[in-house]
Amino acid sequence: MARALIPGSGLQVSLAVTTHAAREARERHGLKPASAALLAQGLTGGVLLASLQKGEARINLQLQCDGPFSGLFVDAGAAGDVRGYARNPGLEVELGEGAFRWRAALGNAGLLSVLRELGTEYYRSSVELVAMDLAQDLNHYFETSDQVPTRVALDQRRDGEEGLGLVAGVLVQALPEGDVQALERLGTTLAERLGAAVQGGGAATARELLAAVLPQAAFTHEYPVAFRCSCSRERVLRTLASLGRAELQEIVDTLGSTAVTCQFCAARHEVTLPDLLALIDQLGGGHLRS
Ligand SMILES: [Zn+2]
Numbered sequence: 239m240a241r242a243l244i245p246g247s248g249l250q251v252s253l254a255v256t257t258h259a260a261r262e263a264r265e266r267h268g269l270k271p272a273s274a275a276l277l278a279q280g281l282t283g284g285v286l287l288a289s290l291q292k293g294e295a296r297i298n299l300q301l302q303c304d305g306p307f308s309g310l311f312v313d314a315g316a317a318g319d320v321r322g323y324a325r326n327p328g329l330e331v332e333l334g335e336g337a338f339r340w341r342a343a344l345g346n347a348g349l350l351s352v353l354r355e356l357g358t359e360y361y362r363s364s365v366e367l368v369a370m371d372l373a374q375d376l377n378h379y380f381e382t383s384d385q386v387p388t389r390v391a392l393d394q395r396r397d398g399e400e401g402l403g404l405v406a407g408v409l410v411q412a413l414p415e416g417d418v419q420a421l422e423r424l425g426t427t428l429a430e431r432l433g434a435a436v437q438g439g440g441a442a443t444a445r446e447l448l449a450a451v452l453p454q455a456a457f458t459h460e461y462p463v464a465f466r467c468s469c470s471r472e473r474v475l476r477t478l479a480s481l482g483r484a485e486l487q488e489i490v491d492t493l494g495s496t497a498v499t500c501q502f503c504a505a506r507h508e509v510t511l512p513d514l515l516a517l518i519d520q521l522g523g524g525h526l527r528s
Contacts (some may be wrong), residue, residue, distance in 0.1 A: 239289055239318055239463050240444035242455035248416030249424070251455050252289040252409045253448040254463055256282045259320055260394075260405045262465040266504045271401045272329040272343050277310055279372045279392050281322055282407035284314035285463050286390060287352065287376075290411065291316040298353040303367060305345025306331065313502065319466035321502040337371070344370045350379055373407070373429065387412040389425035393436040404439075406447055408432050424452075467503035474498045474507040475517060483521045490514050 242251040260278035284299045302309040307329050312322035331342045348367040363383035367375050373392040380388035388411040397403030412421050435441050435450035496509045
């Protein structure tokens with residue numbers, strides 16, 4: 239993730255290369271090419287939105303649609319960590335080219351929701367999908383619900399057999415007092431510029447792409463983006479404990495042990511019979527077991 243400012247116009251820029259995160263998501267979830275390409279877009283949108291957050295604050299990006307892809311869920315932090323999943327991991331449709339390239343997967347209607355953490359509160363807003371294209375629908379989201387003038391572009395390149403050759407996205411947002419007209423002018427060519435830089439093949443890192451897409455931008459700092467999940471066995475045990483004694487006893491009596499697969503990263507956390515009995519014990523009141 240490369241961050242920058244455009245001198246004299248009060249615009250901030252985030253440019254992310256998410257190739258590795260997108261490939262890791264594909265591997266973890268066993269995604270077919272179309273699902274991998276769409277989740278790559280979602281992960282990129284997620285890290286771009288999260289780059290606007292402060293400190294530890296997170297964002298969730300959710301897409302639901304009536305096409306065979308069904309939707310995606312992405313959780314991203316301001317530190318560059320991102321995780322997510324596709325509702326249909328096995329989509330194999332041909333995505334084609336041009337403005338309607340995602341329609342075969344996304345269908346004709348749906349909803350884009352963004353949950354933002356601000357301090358101790360959460361703000362959620364949803365917009366209907368209008369373009370059936372994540373970048374354009376994110377622009378629509380910023381126009382209608384967020385109301386901070388912002389433009390987003392996403393692009394990805396295939397390298398032979400590697401469908402996720404290079405995955406990148408750019409977001410430009412007006413700071414308070416920023417030049418909104420300058421942003422609008424820039425917005426009309428942003429997707430084209432990103433597309434040329436990504437498809438052209440010369441630039442590979444976020445900084446190189448930034449220089450190619452927005453040569454007038456002054457680089458401020460960068461940080462790594464990685465697929466990372468916060469799940470752990472301890473968290474799984476805490477979640478199980480929250481089910482209560484009766485429910486846990488039911489698991490002991492019917493299954494003896496269990497395993498919880500994390501929806502975000504597909505990690506499988508084994509919970510053994512001694513784990514379950516220890517949880518029941520911790521919840522107090524003695525064993526229910528006959
Ligand atoms: Zn996980």
